[in-house]
Amino acid sequence: MNNELNFSFTVNGREKTFCFPPEATLLTVLRDNGYTEVHNGCETGECGSCVVILNGVTVNSCMVLAASAMDGEILTVRALGDVHNPHPIQRAFAESGAVQCGFCTPGQILSAYALLTEKPSPSDEEIKQALDGNICRCTGYKKIIEAVKLSAVRMKGDDDE
């Protein structure tokens, strides 16, 4: 490919230059560069498994042309925490039984993170609306909503535990 672009994004706090074709989606660019926690599901913007946070809001990375994210700040779930040092949302999802096969989990957690960053005490309706682009075929959604509520309590420091 002779007209590949060289554009920079900040991913998880580190600015990097990526080389990709002009029609590439953000999903393929991220995955091709090792960010495989961004899952490739439907590629039509319906399942939410490829959700990342771009400039503070959740987006389906499969529906974003990578070039349009130039100079943008991207967060993947890897930025929040890992198995040794999980984010309160990640811990709440594990403890609430909101994770089964785990394929949708990175997207669910990022949607929850974006919501709780903006609204620390969301209502059930606000949780449902913020996560309406994340489909889970295993758990049903009750445990996921419980996990977001538990995360909210813990992130505010109201947890009695």
Next chain:
Amino acid sequence: MKDMKWFFPDTLTEVDELLKNGYKAHGGGTFLVKTALNTDGLFDLSRIPQLKEFGISGGYISLGSALTYTKAAAVLESESAGNFMSKALSSAAACPLRNRITLGGSIYAAPKWSDLIGPLLASDASVRLSSSDKPSAVSDYLSDKKLRHSGIITEVIIPEANIAGGYYRFTQTHFDYPMFTITVSMRGNEDLSCCITGPASGPLVLKGKRAELLKSATALPDFNKERSLSGEYIKKRAEIEFVRLLNITGGNKNE
């Protein structure tokens, strides 16, 4: 695939030049990704501050065309809680898409399943184009191909008084595209302006007294078969939901 170029204009003057050269505008890109990217070049509109402005003046709400559904819904809701326009924008697609779809891109593409077109038509909204200072009615913009290609949409203008009313979208599951939408805009005690999207012949705008509209609600145009549902079923369902919305809108101003 063509050797596609990307451009990042900062001004509308640059945009006009790019349009003259045959390049396509990129708003949120969700429609472009789904359709063929068969173009020599795209120019991204997200770096033009003017297209992200909003405000209210002289009874009109002005929304920059590069505002996303999420942002536009928040602006509208803060101005008039419970209005049908913010309800429609908040229930469209799903959160990560609403964070990306722009008003301008959505009106330009005007897909059959749009949650925006019905409310705009019912509220007599207009758009301002980069090619003209004079706003054009959304209905004219949608029907006039020459107008649509004369410039990019820079601003959506909505009469503030016209966004009270009701909105209904018919889907089988929440994240489906709607097979039809119904908007009822209240214009006075019994005067209403309604738009039904989904008929095979295109969006239907009906204006009049509630009693007259209730009569016409049982004679809607035909709908095409969609997914697992027949055209007859969808039409009957639209008639039932239209009557229901007509009956409840007004008693409670913002259903």
